[in-house]
Amino acid sequence: MPEAAGPLSRYTVLDLTRVRSGPTCVRQLADYGAKVIKIEMPPALDEGDPMGGPREGSDFQNLHRNKRGLTLNLKSPEGVALLKKLAETADVVVENFRPDVKTRLGIDYESLAKVNPRLVYASISGFGQDGPYAARPGFDQIAQGMGGLMSITGLPGQGPVRVGIPVADLCAGIFASQGIMIALLEREVSGKGQWVQSSLLQAQAFMLDFQASRWLMEGQVAKQAGNNHPTSIPTGVFQTSDGYMNIAASGNRIWERCAKALGRDDLLADQRFKTNGGRSQHRDALNAAIEETTRSNTTAHWVNALNEAGVPCGPIYRIDEMFADPQVKHLGIATTLDDGKRSATYVGQPIALSRTPARIVSHPPELGEHTDEILRELGYSQAEINDLRARQVV
Structure with missing residues (x-):
């Protein structure tokens, strides 16, 4: 050996x-x-x-x-x-x-x-x-x-x-x-x-990390949130014309860049989505509005557009697709x-x-x-x- x-x-x-x-x-x-x-x-x-x-x-x-x-x-x-x-x-x-x-x-x-x-x-x-x-x-x-x-x-x-x-x-x-x-x-x-x-x-x-500390320090018992992040909104899975992608646009500045990259300035003007608290309260309506747009084009299109705008996002791969990704190969x-x-x-x-x-x-x-x-x-x-x-x- x-x-x-x-x-x-x-x-x-x-x-x-x-x-x-x-x-x-x-x-x-x-x-x-x-x-x-x-x-x-x-x-x-x-x-x-x-x-x-x-x-x-x-x-x-x-x-x-x-x-x-x-x-x-x-x-x-x-x-x-x-x-x-x-x-x-x-x-x-x-x-x-x-x-x-x-x-x-x-x-x-x-x-x-x-x-x-x-x-x-x-x-x-x-x-x-x-x-x-x-x-x-x-x-x-x-x-x-x-x-x-x-x-x-x-x-x-x-x-x-x-x-x-x-x-x-x-x-x-x-x-x-x-x-x-x-x-x-x-x-x-x-x-x-x-x-x-x-x-x-x-x-x-x-x-469990932050979910455990939420209980130990704040008395909050976390529940199932599916693909939605429990505290960073909008963060979740969105359907595109040929599959699905993840978008993580928490915080006011990233959210503004996300809405502009999606061509949805109307969402920035919507009073429901002006603050983190508002976006959390109206999460379902906001996610539906975002997905209405993302379904109009491909995953690759939106990944490129949002990354250029500085918005964290990425495709959702099968395992074989993950190993074929150029960055994964590079690593x-x-x-x-x-x-x-x-x-x-x-x-x-x-x-x-x-x-x-x-x-x-x-x-x-x-x-x-x-x-x-x-x-x-x-x-x-x-x-x-x-x-x-x-x-x-x-």
Whole structure:
């Protein structure tokens, strides 16, 4: 496997994660060069990733690039002992078991910190490591519902609607990776590791952002607003002659530029729309008037006209159209790796670093692909490795 030289290349990460939130966390580290060892059950004991789809599928492949693969039976004492041997020199362990599982296996933070006090140990769960819901199984859509997101998503009166991506899973993983990097920075001062925790429920509650603060500070419970922004008006979806577009024209100055670019000076003269408060009160009438105009021409026409006037707007793409957009291509979010054996295109990182950017240097490992290599690095002989395989320890 090529070395993923990068800002995190001095760190070794033991990846015990499955499904999505945990692999998302580890991917953030792997793409910036961390030496990741993905640990899975031996082939005869492996039950597959229940939500990750087939190993050769696009979902699994996109989550597990830039890793080496090791099989290890953590239900056996020898397997646990081998993990502790790996942990002696590792920097980070990431897991997303149910909270009680790691303790039962003897691979919890306290157990591994005894063999390496500098270890940063990250746990991602559905609801937290303790508390009344700690033992419950976590699932993205459950967190979306309990975290308040589904109550404000969708059209007014439609009933709860899930978001089209596993946003709680993804954010919990990203926040955990941020916590890991904070802990690694702090370790440079204290010399000590610590336990980093994140959960789907916490991540989803945090992601409510201004909607959460509206309740906490003002006592306002947000409702479904559909495609209309709850506070910036007019902001929403408008039909054109060949599709739909977004327009965001909040504030008096941008609203004036928008109306002029649409050729609707009459809307500026309308007393109902003179102020932000008035535009909010008469939102439906204003949106209908705007859409009466936007339906007279194409999305491309209005996107060009409004952008020239300095009004935030844009087309509403399907996913294939998004990747075909020239700006998206310029940003390089779709990253192709051709190592001479296979070629695949992955979703790249959204963070640009001028000297040490993220790199995708290897395709996801086959199950246990690097087991022998990693064990030899630990000092095992081939005979010892063969014996471990025969007894399904690895």
